[in-house]
Amino acid sequence: MQLQKRESAGGGALSGLSLKVFGLLCMVADHIGEFLPGTPLWLRYIGRLSAPIFFFLMVEAFFHSRHVEKYLLRLLGCGVGMQFGNWLLVKLFHDDSGIPNNIFLGLAGCLLMVIFIDSFLRGKRRGISLVGVLLSMLFVLFTEAGFIGIAITLAFYFFHGTRGPLAAAYVVASLLASEVFLLQPASYYFQVNPQWMMVFAIVPLLLYNGKRGRNTPFVKYLFYVFYPLHIWVLYLIGQWM
Numbered sequence: 001m002q003l004q005k006r007e008s009a010g011g012g013a014l015s016g017l018s019l020k021v022f023g024l025l026c027m028v029a030d031h032i033g034e035f036l037p038g039t040p041l042w043l044r045y046i047g048r049l050s051a052p053i054f055f056f057l058m059v060e061a062f063f064h065s066r067h068v069e070k071y072l073l074r075l076l077g078c079g080v081g082m083q084f085g086n087w088l089l090v091k092l093f094h095d096d097s098g099i100p101n102n103i104f105l106g107l108a109g110c111l112l113m114v115i116f117i118d119s120f121l122r123g124k125r126r127g128i129s130l131v132g133v134l135l136s137m138l139f140v141l142f143t144e145a146g147f148i149g150i151a152i153t154l155a156f157y158f159f160h161g162t163r164g165p166l167a168a169a170y171v172v173a174s175l176l177a178s179e180v181f182l183l184q185p186a187s188y189y190f191q192v193n194p195q196w197m198m199v200f201a202i203v204p205l206l207l208y209n210g211k212r213g214r215n216t217p218f219v220k221y222l223f224y225v226f227y228p229l230h231i232w233v234l235y236l237i238g239q240w241m
Contacts, residue, residue: 014204016057017213020223022204023053028230031101035231035238041190045197051103051145052152052174052201054223056208058107059156062114064212072111074224079104082228089232093239101231104224106145110153112136117157148177148195167202174198 014022030047033039065071079102086099116132119125140150151173159166175181178196180189189196213219 012207012209014207015209015211015213016060017215017219019053019057019204019208023050023057024223024226026050026053027227031231031234034101035234037238037241041194045194048195048197049201049204051149052170052198053204054103054107055110055145055149055153056156056201056205058111059114059153059160062111062118062157063160068111068115072108072115075104075108075111078224078228079108082231085228085232089235095239099231099235100144102144103227106140106143106149109136109140109143110145110149113140113150114153114157148174148198151177152198163206167206170202170205171199174201 026046026048027050029043030050033041033043033047061071062068082102082104086102089095090098113133113136116129116136120129120133137150141147143149152170155166155169155173159169175196178198179193180196184192
């Protein structure tokens with residue numbers, strides 16, 4: 001599948017690998033706060049920076065990967081595998097709350113949405129492409145990513161290769177998706193729904209230099225292995241505390 005390519009906006013100090021490692025660190029902080037009782041709320045604040053970084057890198061992969069289909073299948077495969085692992089742990093501990101975490105499925109759904117949007121804009125099978133866009137959006141709404149994942153992915157796709165416009169689009173999309181327009185008391189946005197803090201992810205994103213960075217097999221598959229393992233380990237620790 002030949003996809004439309006654009007150059008990434010460069011000029012920053014962080015490679016794709018650096019962004020990924022930073023995102024992983026923020027993710028670990030977030031999930032420590034999620035699964036371990038008695039941890040400070042500010043860990044969840046740090047975690048708001050994580051998901052946008054991985055959705056940004058997913059859009060980067062769409063524009064630069066020669067094997068987008070393989071990337072999509074890898075995300076879907078990992079998503080299905082993680083969903084099964086989550087189910088097993090929940091059954092083991094008879095936990096009614098479950099494990100909602102599975103970024104793989106959200107990334108896969110948003111990547112599929114972008115593929116269909118790109119096909120539609122290039123005039124290829126527009127009817128099928130439009131249906132594909134709508135169905136992939138519907139799929140994402142049933143994943144952890146939800147509307148926020150759709151909104152920021154659209155911002156990253158349509159303003160790819162820019163800096164100022166992408167930053168503005170991302171901030172607007174993330175604030176709208178985070179329900180800041182509801183005008184709740186300040187405590188709501190810090191104690192109940194601090195999702196708006198994802199706007200601060202724009203800082204590391206603007207430091208991206210457009211380069212992949214080191215790309216060994218270990219680096220390539222680090223996220224796919226580390227993400228589910230750290231979720232399951234923290235969940236187990238939380239159950240035993």
